[in-house]
Every structure is written in structure tokens, then in C-alpha cells.
Amino acid sequence: MEGGLGGLTPAAHAAPPHHRPMPPSAPQRERTAASAVFMGLLSGAYRFITRRSYRAAMFFTYLRRELRRRRKAALVVASGLALGIALVVVVNSVSSGMTRAQEKVLQSLYGLGTDMTVTKAAEAQDAGERPRFRFDAQDDGSGEEQSSDRVMVQGFQTLASSTVGKVGEQDGVADAVGGLSLQVLKVSGAFTRGQFQQDGQGGQGGPGGGPSSPQGRVQGGGADFDVNSYTVYGTDVTEPALGPLTSSEITDGRTFKATETDAKVAVADSAYAKEKKLETGDTVTVKGVTYKVIGIATATSGDAAANLYLP
Template sequence: MFFTYLRRELRRRRRAALVVASGLALGIALVIVVTSVSSGTGKAQDKVLESLYGLGTDMTVTKAAEPPSDSGSDRPRRPRFEFDAQDEGSDEEQSSDRVMVQGFQTLASSTVDEVGELSGVADAVGGLSLQVVKVSGQFRRGQVQQDGRSGQGGPDGGPGGGGSSPQGRVQGGGAEFDVNSYTVYGTDVTESALGPLTSSEITTGRTFEATETDAEVAVVDSAYAEEKELEAGDTVTVKGTEYKVIGIATATSGDAAANLYIPLKQAQTLADAEDEVTTVYVKATDSQRIDDVKSAIRKNVPGTTVTTSADLADTVSGSLSTASSLATGVGRWLSVTVLVAAFLVAGLLTSSAVSRRVREFGTLKALGWSSGRVTRQVAGEAVVTGLVGGVLGIALGLAGAYAVTSASPTLQAQLGGGTGGPGGGGPGGPGRQAARTLDVALSAPVDLTTLALAVGLALAGGLVAGAFGGLRASRLRPADALRRVE
């Protein structure tokens, strides 16, 4: 009887039911789209952060920047390049390169063990970021031409003389030198799950093996390999040492952390930085303990700067940050406002429909229906209407999310140099000294949680509407209802 009456009433009042369902559908669809876009901006931001210091890293530890002294004696020395004089007539090409630690700030390798032993730390690994500057070119000798010129010089052309002396003039000659600067990152090959290389995918060749702790091998970033026309199996020379290219890595998001990756021991040897690292990458046992681990590192490892994902997120600006703020702030408030309005409208329309069915409900009560049964009937109709609105809202929301994903609007993420300093593990990551801009494609993924939220909102909307109408219907008295003429 309940479902038969329900079906007949909804069919008879399908226009009113469709209006109520459409209002709820718009509110639910807006919630789905805003939630999906918010999730998409969050994932886009995660990709940007992963490109800074690698996938799986919860925080980085670098040496705290020292305040500059007034004397300036603590300033890093500029690299010096010296070229030997060649034999006469020789125009051979000369080259000289200098390997410098990024930021000139290093930590002892023992810091990695200190951090790894702290409570809440699942793993810790060190890395050394280097900057290589190579100057190469050749000198061209000029030709000396002799010509005579009169003057007032003394004997032999000296001052006070009246004779003339031959004058030499050099024509031609000069020098042509190219300056090539690139970054090299020393990675711990025994710990492949942490560090900047985890944000890249090996597309050609292979990655490091755990036994290659001091091997002369290198993994090259794909962009740098294309620029220098390098392939797996080729060799690259750094400070006189040849490294065999075993793999080409392509950054999965943003740009790569370095142009070349080599074993940590090799990097320390090149930079004369034995037992030193620039960055310690830390993975916590639980994401809920990141703040506790950060505090523990600051307390137990003095003189260091700890940077978490949350700290890095604060440095991301541009359209990505704007979209994230709109989705989490204005978008959610807008969706809540529209949803509340839809609930209220549904409740008022249901209540209005009850007022037009006074004689109907009065007759049902006269036939023996209780107030509770009448209320349940009205509430049931409202819940079904809400579910219909939920189905329509999910369809509209999925269509909106699909449209956003298909369009894939490009957002820009501007990354500052950060407080970690050049080569540090803070914002900017290894080898990043200046602000830069990354392009990130926005998507709007819809997960099961979002769909469950939509169903819950549909049921809530139906219950709100049913509460309005049911309360109105329960207060009707049969005698008053039957006396009313419509």
C-alpha cells in the first residue's frame, strides 16, 4: 500500500517533484565538481612538491644558514681558472672545470645516522648537490707587424733622441672560451626509495645498483641528454673523470633535480667533501608524526633547518595556488550556500504541496490513517524525490568533472628559491637557487568518497523536505481538513 500510493502520488505530481529534484541536483552537482577540483589541485600541488625533492620524502634537513659577518671573511671563494701557456704556434684547446658544493653549506655524513635513529623516522638518506662550472676554449696568437715612426726620442729611440725606431703592433689573435654550467647530484645508491631521483622515471637504460656505491657511472636527465646528445652507453667527463651513462631519467613532474646523478662517494670525491652531505631526506613512519619528527630533529640535531611538505606548499604561488584557494575557500562556501538554499527550497515546496493536499490527508485520517502514517508517507515521497535529485546531481557532477579533466587547463606553479638555500633540501631543492615556474595540468578526479557524500546529501535533502512536509501534515485534524473547500 505504501509503495503503491507513493508511486501514484509521484506520478501525479511529477512536475513538482521534478522541480524539487532539480534544485537538489544542482546543489549536489556543485558539491561534486568543487570537491573534485579541490582534490585535483591538491594532487597537482603534490606533484609540484614531489618534483622539489622526490616522491616519498616527508621532510628534508639542511644546515642552517649562518649570519654573514661584517668583515665578509666567511664569504665563499669564487672559482679560479688557470690555463698554462702553450708553446709558440700552438693553438690547442684548453679546458678547466671547478666542482663546488651547492650553497657552500654541508653537514657531516653522521647526521644521516643521527636523524635515522630518532623516534618516528622510518628512513633517512643523505645526498650531495654540486655545481660544476667548465671553461673551455683556445687562445689565438696574433701577428706582430713592424713599422717605422719618427719621434723625439734619444739614442735607440729613447727619450730626448732625434732618431726613429721601429714600432711593433699586434694584429689579430684573441681568445674564445665557452662557459658550461650544470648540476651534479650525489645519491646514495643503496637507498633508492628516497631522494630527488625518485621524482624521475628511467626511460632508457637502468638505474643504479646497490653495489655501485663507488662506481664511475651516471644517470642523466633526459632534457640534458637531449641537449648534449647523450645516450645510454656514452661517457661524460667531470673534472677529468669519465662516467659511463647507464640510464636516462625523465622527470615525471616539473623539471629534474639535477643534470647528472652519480654515486654519493663519487660526488664527495669530486668536491673534496669526504663524509659530507648537503641534504638529508627523511621519511616518517606515519604522516601524523611529521610535526613530532620535525621537533625532535630540531632538538637533537642543532644547527639544522628542517623543511616539511607543508613548508614547501607555502612557497608555491601562481595560478595553481589561486585555484586551490578558490576551490577550498570560495568554492566550498558557495557549494554549501547553494546546497542549504536547495534544501530550504525543497522543504518549502514540500510543505506547500502538503497544504494543497489538506482534503486528501483529512480523508486518509478519516479512513483510519494515523498521523505517523501520514507523516511517513510524506517523508517517503520526499526521500524518493531527494534520491532522484541525487542521481541527477551525480550525473551532472560527473559530467562537470569529466569536462574539467578533458579540458585539462594548465596552471602555473611559481616556486621561490626557499629558505633552504641553494642546494639545500628546502624549498627549491637541490640545485635550485632562483625562483622558477612549472606548468601543471589540472584534473578533477571523482572518488568513491565524493559519490558517497553525494548520496548522503541526497538523503539529507529528502529528509529535510520530508520533515517540513511531515510536520505540516501531522498537525492536520480530519474535521478541519474535510471542512476546507478548494
């Protein structure tokens, strides 16, 4: 071939095509335009605008645009956040309200009255041992009423008076006072003796012709009685700030005086006084001893410690 080397035509080398860059994306164009605007502002009348303030302004601009573009997603996210915050606020409010209510209920017990009670467990008793009451049967028609009281220590044994001083000497104990909790079981009523009624026909003769025992039956008689159980608490009147009576409020009459250590007076619980129709000035009898009711106490929280309080 013409112009060839050894009959070969040299290879034709074409020039590579001109490389065209990819067009910029929309975010890149926005950043480029923003930078140009910013540089123009810096070189123009708005030279006081700093780069930080400009970035903040652009951030909120982008944020507003994104929220407009994704309104549904933004609404869902905002609703979820609002619901979560509302639940946290509700839970905290309920918890705080319950705490304040508990403190209000227990406020009357904090630092007032008895915080701890020291007792001694009672010894086990025989299963067959029961309280016994003795009454004399009266003739028919007498109608005389009899009563008998059984006073028992309420579930515990008594402690020596020296134990009170030992308890008061313990660490963390501000003061100690003794007391006696009793349960009174009172049985009252009329007990009538039955009458033996002999049959109209005489008994037949016994063996050997001897007289036989009379035949008949017992008629009439019986018992009509009432059982009343109540609790009595013996309080130390020289320590009015201690003891179960401090958890009650005197709503009628008065409380004990420090000089009434041996006085025959009593303070009745309001619920027990209403049940037994007791008022200030009435009398109650415990184991044959008569006490005058000088006051009515109403429990400020819960049930009362006893039905009657005695010195």
C-alpha cells in the first residue's frame, strides 16, 4: 500500500472526545447561588451580616422548605412527640398528686402520739379453756337482772413498769409511756329457775308395794341475756402527748387532767358512744366500778384504739 511500511497501513489514532462535566444537582446549585449571594452581600451594603447569622437564616429557610414538602411526615412526628410529652406530664402529675394526698392523710401521725408499740406475746392457752360466767337462777316472776364481766388483757401479756424506762433509754426513742389494753366481755340478763310439774296420776307402786318416785316434768324457766364485748385502754394521764388517745380529737367535753390518775372518769369513742347512746355526764360500769363519761373522742384517721379510755 502507498505510504505503508512493509505493505501495512499504519493504524489511525482518533483523538479522544472532549470530556463534558455532569451538570450540578439542585442542592449544589442552591449552595452555589447562596454562596454567591452571600459573597455579594459581604461586598455590598450588607457587610454587617456575619457568616454565622447567615447560616442560621439559611438553616431555618431549608427547614421551612422541608416541612412544606413533607407535611404528613412532619405532622406524624409532631403528633408522636406531643403525645409522649403529654403522657410524661400526666404520669408525673398523678404521681405527685398521690404523694401529696398520702402526706396529707399521714400528716396527723407524723411526730404525734405513738410511733411504735412494744408488747409481749401471750402464752399459748389450752384449747378447752374458755371464759366462765356464774349466775344464780331466780324464782319464776322475779325478773331480777344479773350481769358478770370478764376482763382480759387484749392478746398480750403485761410488762413490768421498769420496761418502760428501758424502752425510753433506747437510741432514737424520744419518750416512752406505759398503757394497758383490755377487752371486757359482759354478760347480763335474767335467769329463771324452772318449775317441776307433777303428773295428775300418782305413780304406780314400786317393787314390794313401796311408793314410787313422782312422775312429772320441768316447765318454765330459761334465760334471756345479752353479750356485750368492748375494749378499754388504760392511758397515762401524766403524758397527754403520748398514747393512742392522741390520734383522736375531743369533740365533746374534755380530756383527762394530769391530776386524775385515780379518778373514776372515762372518755368514750364517738362511734361507741353513738351505739350505746352515751353522752357527756353519763356513767359506765366496768367490772362493778362506775365511771363518769367526761368527754367524747373522735378518731382523726382510721378506727379508734379503744371504745373507752380510763386513767
